[in-house]
Amino acid sequence: MFGKLLKYEFKSLGKWYLSLYAITGLLSLVIGFWVQTIAYRSEHNARFLENGPAFAESLLLGFTIFAFAIIIIGLLISTFFLVVSRFYKNIYGRQGYLTMTLPVNSHQLILSKLVAALIWYFIASLVILLSGFIIAGISLSQQMPSMADFVNEAWTQFIFLISLYFLDGILFFFSIFINTVLGILLSYFAISLGQLFKDHRVLLAVAFYVGLNFVLGIIQTMTSITSTVNYEEVMVPIRQNPVLLVLNILMALGFYFGTHFIMTKKLNLQ
Template sequence: MFAKLLKYEFKSVGKWYLALYALVLAIAIVVGFWLRSNVIRAETSEISNAEATLLGFVMFAFAAILITIGISTLFLIVNRFRHNIYGRQGYLTMTLPVSAHHLILSKLVSALLWSLLAAIIAILSLLVAFSISGIDEFFGAYTFVTELTDIPSILQYGFAQFVSTVHSILLIYFSISIGQLFKDYRTLMAFIAYFSISSIVGIISSLFYLSELETLYGSSLSILPNPILTFLSILLAFGYYFGTHYIMSKKLNLQ
């Protein structure tokens, strides 16, 4: 049944998002060739102000499209959980012969995969555009990746990013679940719950980083994730998960 739930998650929105990702890659190719033509022309002749303005607008539009990928993925994560569990569709969803664990995990796995795919498409689009353009300085600007050249560092960074993504998704689910406990203004209460929890966690993380900076004063600060904060994110993620499960199982209040 878990596999069927997961299949339904992708089937319901897969075509639209895959079409969006294909469009972004196509635009990246067009932008790359346009940049390349302008770079070649700039070596032999001066580009007019109108062309420079148009090029700037295209680059801005391309950046906006990449941002749209992130926003649309966030909307997908929020909308699928809120409507399928606590909206009108919840009356059908909660009658399925599956546990709350299966429902949460199917939403979480699909959200993780869509987030990963969105990140890959965004990075791939940038690489395609700037590789075609021949602007080598784009890659040279990111000198911080020199710390991620060995396998242990790559695994550590990848694991921390995975934990951070799971933590963020489960926080969204938990906040939505808190919001549905109220009779009115559920969306508003979910926002308040999300930003309240995020602010508290952010303050704790900031205090930890300040303490770490004082300890490392005078030495270089690594970009690699701190294992203590990663462990804290894991603990919080478990708390969000079981908090969501408890509300779905014991405090369900459908619209």
């Protein structure tokens, strides 16, 4: 049943995200080839090199880049709001009456939405990263020999750093994963707290979310300050604070079980 819940999550949001991904990829290709064309004309046309592209072309290129930036930002923001919106509507909205009749428990409901949210965040980050590589790769294709040397050197340095700081690298990505899970579960818990009240549930959920984020930020900052950090740790930026990492895990568990408690013991559907 857990698999069916995940399938439903992807089916309901798949078309929306696929459209955003397609637009992002298309604009990446357009910008990449456009910049490549400008670079080629600059190298082979002295007049173009002196005067640059026409005003209309510059304006249109600037608008395209701006639209691309808006889409990238919108992709991240929409991912958050759609994930949060689906949790609220499916659990505490009108759809909650149908959701709660499904032959699944609260743990399966929360985990299915959490896993789906993590996958969407991962895909969104991957699309943004690939878009940057597409633009850079196409734009710099005229300098492929030097680009190849740069990539080889960068890869060599990357392998060296991985071998030198392998454990730190694993902890770094694990910390990113925990922070993402923490953020999602915090939003679920804030929504759950908001539905405890009869009126203004959405507004109260937002207020709880902002307040919890503020308190969590203070706790994390104080933990970072009071934790012992030696000179070697300062010289390795990716090295994680183990105390802060454990704290984030405990906070994530607290938000998870807090959400589960409200869903099972304090559920108040309208």
